[in-house]
Amino acid sequence: MISRLPQALVAPLIDENPITLHILGICSAVAITNSLYSALVMSAALTAVLCFSNVVISTIRHHLPHAVRIIVEVTVIASAVIVVDEMLQAFAPETSRILSVFVGLIITNCIVLGRAENFAAHNPAGVSFLDAVGNGLGFSLVLCTVATIRELFGTGGLLGWQIFPATDAGGWFEPNSLFLLPPSAFFIIGGIVWLIRSRKPQQREKAEFDIIASEPARSSRWST
Numbered sequence: 001m002i003s004r005l006p007q008a009l010v011a012p013l014i015d016e017n018p019i020t021l022h023i024l025g026i027c028s029a030v031a032i033t034n035s036l037y038s039a040l041v042m043s044a045a046l047t048a049v050l051c052f053s054n055v056v057i058s059t060i061r062h063h064l065p066h067a068v069r070i071i072v073e074v075t076v077i078a079s080a081v082i083v084v085d086e087m088l089q090a091f092a093p094e095t096s097r098i099l100s101v102f103v104g105l106i107i108t109n110c111i112v113l114g115r116a117e118n119f120a121a122h123n124p125a126g127v128s129f130l131d132a133v134g135n136g137l138g139f140s141l142v143l144c145t146v147a148t149i150r151e152l153f154g155t156g157g158l159l160g161w162q163i164f165p166a167t168d169a170g171g172w173f174e175p176n177s178l179f180l181l182p183p184s185a186f187f188i189i190g191g192i193v194w195l196i197r198s199r200k201p202q203q204r205e206k207a208e209f210d211i212i213a214s215e216p217a218r219s220s221r222w223s224t
Helices: 006-009 026-031 036-059 065-091 093-102 103-109 110-118 127-157 181-201
Strands: none
Touching: 006 127, 026 093, 026 127, 026 181, 036 065, 036 093, 036 103, 036 110, 036 127, 065 093, 065 103, 065 110, 093 103, 103 110, 103 127, 110 127
């Protein structure tokens, strides 16, 4: 078990990243990554929900009837999401308004339910907690990378600080508003996936079919 602890924490960062390898949680990566601040808050919210749900489900796994396990897991996840959402509304109302419904949609995030069903329901609480932290950090790494690229090239600044001097203030940088549109996130995520899989060929998906070479065209009896 001890040897599994660092693996559960480190593997989801790159080798088993929930976004780049399993292509999960794409909605959040597209919707709220036009701002690094929003990405940081969403990452913290999802990581907190992951940790809570993994630990609770792992703790009760031996007392959880198989027939109702999905219902219980969704109930635990929904309870954690409601608490996080209420805390944001109470202590950071403006942030809660910016994130809108996307905090509530953590309930349907495949990363959270997938780790609860496939890992926490079969492993001790300690390893499940580290698995939740690792997957949360892996999710956060991609989310913050995409948000940094989009905000930096879309506005020229990060977290309210102007990094590139804009042309309207006498500088050289012209903000590209295309980076602030949701489709730009698809291209950035695609680039990240390509970069990782070019460095790690084992992550490449196998072809679903074999390419059959076409036979050379037979010469016609009427050809001259």
